[in-house]
Amino acid sequence: MKFPSPVSVQWLADLIGARLLGNSIGFVRGINEIHRVEQGDVVFVDHPKYYDTCINSAATTIIINNETDFPEGKTLLVVAEPFNAYLTIVKHFRPYEPLAKSISETATVGEDTVIGPGVVIGNHVSIGKNCIIHPNVTILNHCIIGNNVIIQAGTVIGSDAFYYNSKKTRELWYRKMDSCGRVIIEDNVEIGAGCTVDRGVTHDTIIGCGTKMDNMIHIGHDTVIGKNCLIAAQVGIAGGVEIGNGVTLWGQVGVSKTLRIGDNATVLAQSGVPGSLAANKIYFGTPVEDAVVKKRELVWIKRIPELWKKVMES
């Protein structure tokens, strides 16, 4: 999430009650998680295991729970609970704004766009021209919809990420990491009925230009889908996934988190994708493999009884 305008590191230190070390005259432009962080961002870290990665990332300001070495020019903001500092920043810059009515007065809708009955459009939502938003669709706060987009009935755009910080104390097992990211639906995208597209936790969930999605598809937080993909019904894609251009996922495919699927890859129905996939290939199975290899394997399995017989006879 970018802040509406940059803030000084001192202002941010005051907001979260931090002790400031290092560069005290810098500015902060936004907040992001470590794998999405850009120059000018603040990032937070509370486990020594990740100190180095965070301090040496593109982030110029680091919220941390212990004093440690860091490069010149960067700023450390030391607090007891970096996670709470994160929540404080999100609540300040992107507070939860309940919707007073079905279509927020802060939403904008382009020319020739049709909005069906029962549709809910949240605060600060922007919808382009010539779209059809079918009945009972929900588009939540801060989402951005391009031109010529069709969203079919009952779909939810911009639900919160399924993202928790695990504590497992007697009182509290999971702390919700509040989402401050958005969903961006680019031009000419079509989304079927009964889909859910989660907003990014700190970054954006993006559906690329020209991509077509069937019904009941789940897209996790911060996932970025390329252009002109075809995604069949009941596919589930977890958070932080990157999908290239021209990718085809057939029905009921499941894609695990924070992996990459290369351009023009095809994943056959019901397959499970636990790791990254190279471009331009066809995949099948749970866990997924090259489809030719997998189908040959199914033939080999059929030959076990014959093999058994041969061994018994020899």
Place this chain on the structure above:
Amino acid sequence: MKFPSPVSVQWLADLIGARLLGNSIGFVRGINEIHRVEQGDVVFVDHPKYYDTCINSAATTIIINNETDFPEGKTLLVVAEPFNAYLTIVKHFRPYEPLAKSISETATVGEDTVIGPGVVIGNHVSIGKNCIIHPNVTILNHCIIGNNVIIQAGTVIGSDAFYYNSKKTRELWYRKMDSCGRVIIEDNVEIGAGCTVDRGVTHDTIIGCGTKMDNMIHIGHDTVIGKNCLIAAQVGIAGGVEIGNGVTLWGQVGVSKTLRIGDNATVLAQSGVPGSLAANKIYFGTPVEDAVVKKRELVWIKRIPELWKKVMES
């Protein structure tokens, strides 16, 4: 889709700007895709590979992009882009009619039918007697619901088909084939919460009398489901499928497109159905097989280490 009344071939030629060859005094009753076409229908074809099939089908009028031989008595309508001619016909006879309010004035609702809050009922929808339509259900234009039907909350009936004409040019990869078909839900059907039933592209999607569906089931366009079927939660059925009577599909089963499942077949949970299945049998696996064969195979797999040991020892 049947037209409200038959139109002359000359009128249709004028509508789509076609050159008329052959029978110039015939009538056209409706439009359909090649696998659904009936006598009196017009069909369209733009690839020479399918010319013969279309010209020799039940269709009496053929929209085509090249002059070619055809049987006496039929009519050829020659245009540069048959796909666009299809869209023109659909837009004329079944234009997209946005919904001005939650329950259209052109919808009819039978006696003793209960409509919950948040329900959207589209134009030209007909709902029978003694139904319960639970809250936040969406029933889109032209759908027909029989008597004694229960539709649980959040379900969408009549969403558009996931059906595109692949172009893959730089400017446009996929052209949406506008749906003009309907959904017909017969008497005594019960549909769970959070389901989506797509309308037919040119024909009807039909759920047969007495069939019971659990939650979050996806039914694709033009699929016809028989009578007294049981479909468990999260099943996905692609487009153009024919399912017989008394069929049972257990949870999370996936069914691929344009295949047939015979009467009283049972498909066990999570199975994937890539091709047609015979009647009266039990199936399991991805890809699906006779359940007894598949379960025996799972036992054989368990014996590989034993087999390995035998071979190593011999």
Place this chain on the structure above:
Amino acid sequence: MKFPSPVSVQWLADLIGARLLGNSIGFVRGINEIHRVEQGDVVFVDHPKYYDTCINSAATTIIINNETDFPEGKTLLVVAEPFNAYLTIVKHFRPYEPLAKSISETATVGEDTVIGPGVVIGNHVSIGKNCIIHPNVTILNHCIIGNNVIIQAGTVIGSDAFYYNSKKTRELWYRKMDSCGRVIIEDNVEIGAGCTVDRGVTHDTIIGCGTKMDNMIHIGHDTVIGKNCLIAAQVGIAGGVEIGNGVTLWGQVGVSKTLRIGDNATVLAQSGVPGSLAANKIYFGTPVEDAVVKKRELVWIKRIPELWKKVMES
């Protein structure tokens, strides 16, 4: 379902037109299915195979279609069609009450709870303090939601069970067993977008304190989920399941009916669970096995060609 106050066995016999045998001065506190029955309950049975189980269960009153032996102190209510008697009792004590408006006047909502636009809240629903009910959520009659609960957009709580009595006569294949149970969502639960949680048939469906659910999850009737579970997107859990505390189910897992998953078990993505699972283990596969065993099996399958070669060469 407990009755609002106990009724005399004689009053119940009159309601359903039964002949009363045995204890004629007892009281009945509620109705339940055999596997949920408690002392003071009435249960119904119409197949001699289950007579003994029902008569010797905790139930003190038994609706039955034939006279038979029974312990002293119990009451037999003899009717021709026990199933119809069940429906009569449900219709009397928990009749279907259509919703006249989006938020029922008999519902109660706690302090600081936010209700989004398009939300439907049924009759006799209770929602605690400090909850967020996102837009277009449906909460049906009699459901109970605790404090600090978040329910994301489009989710349905309290849909009817997918539960039929199979008749398979020419006129009627399935008789709907009307649901009279509730859904209880305990404190600090979070439920994602597009989920469906069915009410119990006679008992309650319960989501335990602190459990977090992702999007598009289906929970069947009478299922009881423990505390602090994590359930990923598109998981489906059938009816009558018991899930312990701290259980993790990854994406697209399917769980069959009336089984038990022990505390802190983890089931990996896309697995299918056909039977009960022990606590504290990791599981994988369809059908599910110990994940280590299953993954070793996948390695063994890869070695079949090598084994074949060895056998051919020997």
